Amino acid sequence: MSKTVFLDRDGVINKKLENDYVKSISEFEILEGVKIALQKLKELGYLLVVITNQQGIGKGIMSEKDLLKVHEHMLKELPEIDDIFYCPHLNGTCNCRKPENKMLYDAKEKLDIDFNKSWMIGDSKSDILCGKSVGCKTIMICDNLKQHFGDFMGKNLVECVEIIEKNR
Ligand SMILES: [Mg+2]
Numbered sequence: 001m002s003k004t005v006f007l008d009r010d011g012v013i014n015k016k017l018e019n020d021y022v023k024s025i026s027e028f029e030i031l032e033g034v035k036i037a038l039q040k041l042k043e044l045g046y047l048l049v050v051i052t053n054q055q056g057i058g059k060g061i062m063s064e065k066d067l068l069k070v071h072e073h074m075l076k077e078l079p080e081i082d083d084i085f086y087c088p089h090l091n092g093t094c095n096c097r098k099p100e101n102k103m104l105y106d107a108k109e110k111l112d113i114d115f116n117k118s119w120m121i122g123d124s125k126s127d128i129l130c131g132k133s134v135g136c137k138t139i140m141i142c143d144n145l146k147q148h149f150g151d152f153m154g155k156n157l158v159e160c161v162e163i164i165e166k167n168r
């Protein structure tokens with residue numbers, strides 16, 4: 001069984017857009033230090049799986065094809081990522097949108113993952129609840145203790161990797 005780091009996408013890998021969705025490659029900006037952080041996690045032996053809510057598709061703001069183009073670009077820039085699972089549905093209409101955990105179980109089935117040796121990193125409460133619900137350790141990316149719901153807190157992915165290295 002594999003140990004895995006599950007990664008939320010927007011606000012963890014790439015810059016989150018305020019009140020908008022990343023609809024094209026030009027809107028996809030990889031955050032500083034992410035590449036090196038992912039490489040470090042691979043050295044530590046983790047599978048890297050992106051788990052992302054993309055409700056913009058359900059809302060009709062972007063198409064599934066738009067999303068796949070962005071993800072193709074992401075994998076080209078960050079080949080360290082092993083797989084991507086996304087939920088295109090509207091809030092409240094499915095059982096995969098985080099904090100629901102179907103995407104994690106789909107990944108476990110496909111990649112033979114041991115949740116108890118795995119981590120979830122995200123910048124939203126829904127990421128943390130999702131990870132906790134299957135028994136992963138969680139790190140919330142935020143800079144405000146009051147908004148922090150994870151087992152650990154980091155300011156960015158680089159800090160998260162330091163936390164994983166110390167607590168694995
Ligand atoms: Mg996010």
Ligand SMILES: [Zn+2]
Nearest residue numbers: 087089094096
């Ligand atoms: Zn869904």
